[in-house]
Amino acid sequence: MPKYDLSPPAGTRDFFAEDMKLRESVLHTVRDVFERFGFLPLETPAFERVDIMMGKYGEEEKLIFKILKRGEKQSGGEADLALRYDFTIPLARVVARYPEKIGRLFRRYQIGPVWRADRPAKGRFREFYQCDVDIVGSRSVNAEAEVILVLTEALSAAGVHNFTVRLNSRKVLGALLEMHDIPTELHTSVTTAIDKLDKIGVVGVSAELLQRGVPASKRDGLLQDLEAHVADPGHIRKRLVSLPSGEAALRDIDQVTGIVQPLMKHGKLVFDPFVARGLSYYTGIIFEIAAEGIGSSIASGGRYDDLVGMFSSNEVPACGGSLGIERILMLLQNTEAARERQNVPQVLVTIWDENLRSDAFRFATHLRDHGVSTEIYVGEGKLSQQIGYASKKGIPYCAVIGPDEHAKSQVAIKDLRSQIQVLATWDEALQTLKRTAKTPLP
């Protein structure tokens, strides 16, 4: 036999039932909240035509997984397809492809894996889930408010309660840079540097600005504002309110805050004028949600009025957001709620011998028909091995129908935790197993 590397490919994972229980439950909760907010599902293929994907991700383009042509064309080594990198490009394609289904206003969610050939690290995978909501067709800040509300509600419902929504607008940053007379063509680059204020401090940002070609004279004014902001979080607001463009930007922020803040069940919302978001495609409100105990953000989004229309002939305003579900799962991994979720069948029905086998299958069917998750032992072990199997797997109850039970139309139910065994009719046993789903036999 050839030697195989049997581990999953770098950056991907095999999920067993015990890994899946929290994962599935959180994804289920998120989906429920999205639908409760009137977002509808959209599912696009795992891969797109390669030209749809190229030229959209800047430097990150090299992280796209490309798929070789098949058949005779394979030998050329060319790719015609690429695994999706996010859900935004597929959304843009769908918006342009099906105008009659999209209408003037369209809201959808998409939950599923995306693939990026990033360097694998703790919390960074090559295959990971994204949970996106987007609203296409509205320029109103009501759309941003709705997006932030649905994401914070999803966090609340999933059990993440200590978080901070850091709200900003690209227009705030624009007004600030305008005030300091920084040339428009440097705005994106400068924004990227300012985004790092949290991590590298004023001194670090200063060095980056120089490196990115901001003249020293202009840089110093900007740095003064940064320093003043660190000392007084209200500083930037006071500076901006005197500028028309600054005042308009602040009005957006205040409207979103006015809608969202009173309705958030957990967490808090703050205006943070230096949240910049790495991606260059945002055009208005931007936000990041940070959680205690985790370095990077657990959700983010904003308005990107030029992005979703990239394949359309007309302009398409849009805003949306995304939950960093892999990080959220890391946060929840060690909580009480995670441990409580059951991931094994409720009962193992043992098979006494070939003569009593049909009793066992019939009793298993009886339980299953009434919603009790039931495994029937299909291996070749003796009764003691069957019970040992259940015990090892963590199944709480065993059912045994031996000749005595068969003669009396009964079944023995053994609680593997307390070792208590009771004899019961099939219906009594069903009632007991339904009732004691989570508690040991009395």
Add this chain to the structure above:
Amino acid sequence: MPKYDLSPPAGTRDFFAEDMKLRESVLHTVRDVFERFGFLPLETPAFERVDIMMGKYGEEEKLIFKILKRGEKQSGGEADLALRYDFTIPLARVVARYPEKIGRLFRRYQIGPVWRADRPAKGRFREFYQCDVDIVGSRSVNAEAEVILVLTEALSAAGVHNFTVRLNSRKVLGALLEMHDIPTELHTSVTTAIDKLDKIGVVGVSAELLQRGVPASKRDGLLQDLEAHVADPGHIRKRLVSLPSGEAALRDIDQVTGIVQPLMKHGKLVFDPFVARGLSYYTGIIFEIAAEGIGSSIASGGRYDDLVGMFSSNEVPACGGSLGIERILMLLQNTEAARERQNVPQVLVTIWDENLRSDAFRFATHLRDHGVSTEIYVGEGKLSQQIGYASKKGIPYCAVIGPDEHAKSQVAIKDLRSQIQVLATWDEALQTLKRTAKTPLP
């Protein structure tokens, strides 16, 4: 703007909410049944290392989607990964990789997309879902019985009631070919020819056998049996029962039938000695489930004792089965049940103006908190446009809070089907909307 082909890649699909509702509901039902039977989820990556996949699929290998190496290695045109083609190879890898988690007996299900670069056709896609159950580690026919039971129960629960399980064993075919003295090395090839009896008849099979190198003398005996079987379905059983190998094969069939038949809620089960299954890896019981109104089978499976162990150093007996979920969905598409499933929010909360906006968001939150799926209108249209939007989308109710309703702490609920409008307190409105989830306002 470059010209893009905006349709999904050949053989793949975009699913909107109206396409997803039946799909998700059926997948959910199937998953529920699998778990009720004590199968636990396993999720493996979308792609595997390319060497894990090569040399396992015979002629079909050319249908595998391969992924180009990244970065500098990309220019070589080589592939290091491949999209999964089924769930069996990933299962085999997992069984070999994690012996301590697998133990002596392991049962799992896996539901998700697989990818095959097949020629797209009606009902044949390049991206499609598979739903597999497998039991690893048992040689007992109880395992096959359990697999057939869980699949038939899943069909029943999904609403497919007219089906036939056609049961056979590779050993039946083996005994038959042995009886006719057909050389062992021809068995697989002959089996493939016999598998087509349904489609090409005795004459067609006869031609195929000759083509596949079966000597004319031996072929005639076999054809006599085929003809006799067409006239009398009990013929083959009578012939086999006299052979020791035939008798053993029939005993397997009879045991599985004895367990499964009395517990099937719908459909029927028959012994069909000429079901052969295309795949060469089966070693014992094989089955196909056929449904009225569809040409190809909607489920299939069997025992494949040598397959799952392909990466392991020891032998691993296993059996399993798969639901052809795309075909099942085609069967169900036009049923009453499919039409009844709701795929839009229950209510659209309109926004009167900026002053009353927070009322609208608060009322929407009130409904959502009590489980009513609620969309809030976030576009920029007037009230009539908002109601028109709801109506076009098929949302049954609109909620309006204008100045009058605001003054009285009320809300107007409009039934868009009957055009009846009622005024109510927020709590009354909530109760009404919960109650009338499916019926119009009185």
